[in-house]
Amino acid sequence: MWPVLAGAILLMTLFLGGGGFIAALAGVALLGTVFAAVYHAEVIAHRVGEPFGTLILALAVTVIETALIVSVMIAAPVEKAGLARDTVFAAVMIVCNGIVGFCLLMGGARYREQGFQVQGASAALAVLAALTTLTLILPNFAASELGPQYSTSQLIFAGLVSLVLYGSFVFIQTVRHRDYFLPVQTDDEEAHAPPPAGKTAVLSAGLLLVALVAIVGLAKALTPTVELGIAYLDIPKAVVGIIIATLVLLPEGLAALGAARSNRLQTSLNLALGSALATIGLTIPAVAAVSIVLRQPLELGLHVKDQALLALTLLLSVITLGTGRTTVLQGIVHLVIFAVFLFFAVVP
DSSP states (O other), X not given: OXXXXXXXXXXXXXXXXXXXXXXXXXXXXXXXXXXXXXXXXXXXXXXXXXXXXXXXXXXXXXXXXXXXXXXXXXXXXXXXXXXXXXXXXXXXXXXXXXXHHHHHHHHHHHHSOEEOOHHXXXXXXXXXXXXXXXXXXXXXXXXXXXXXXXXXXXXXXXXHHHHHHHHHHHHXXXXXXXXXXXOOOOOOHHXXXXXXXXXXXXXXXXXXXXXXXXXXXXXXXXXXXXXXXXXXXXXXXXXXXXXXXXXXXXXXXXXXXHHHHTTOHHHHHHHHHHHHHHHHHHHHHHHHHHHHHHXXXXXOOOOHHHHHHXXXXXXXXXXXXXXXXXXXHHHHHHHHHHHHHHHHHHOX
């Protein structure tokens, strides 16, 4: 019922506008639909098995997130030239520090230590380091006269490289070295429960799609209200990207936390790192194509402060996920970096 209710409220916002009462209803429906999306994603994941289940959710959320960014860019091309950069960077920081940190902290507090496949995490981090450097750091140095922007030919090349890297990772994850991403042996009863029937999985797939569309639609409808609040509080506009990324990543984040709570850290990392890779590997080519076709400005290069935070996040991820065992300490360190990111976003 939550996806249906969210769709009805979304129609109300289209015809009646985003008043205070409707905005409150949209916020409640948004949260309820997030939990519904997590439930249906878990049904599908249990039916198709790992790592395909986590890949489906990551791709679905990223496609909808890309559509949201592109629609906002088209509506305000000059004002939102850096929205894609801010949202992608926020998604990487939320995933690699926020979601991963909470998963490691929750799992470590409950089970003391948790294990995962080092080969899978290392493969994901290698691709993530290449993608973030090529798309968020190199633009500041590739064409100095353009500032944080690629030239047209450079933008085309960056988009193609992003697709090649992400496609290669998906091939490794699902075909060549699928065993690197399979969960380690656990005593979790849910993991050994019989998979749902085919009709149930198909129904959940349809409701998941409806829920994701409703989540992004409601997030977009609430964006003007959020921007007014940000302007009233005199907070930097980059916070809009953080809020958009947070709303879109809620289903994946809750699903990852649920897996960590059930002692399935490998599934949590598949969700988290896979969503970060999909966000860059699919979003950057899409917004690059829109920028080139419509001749709209697209700023990708991060500021110096954000570059330092990104480098620290990648280094920290390599260290904390390099042993195959995690404790609460790794979770606390990641969450501290996440708090630093949020603080400097609000107080630059």
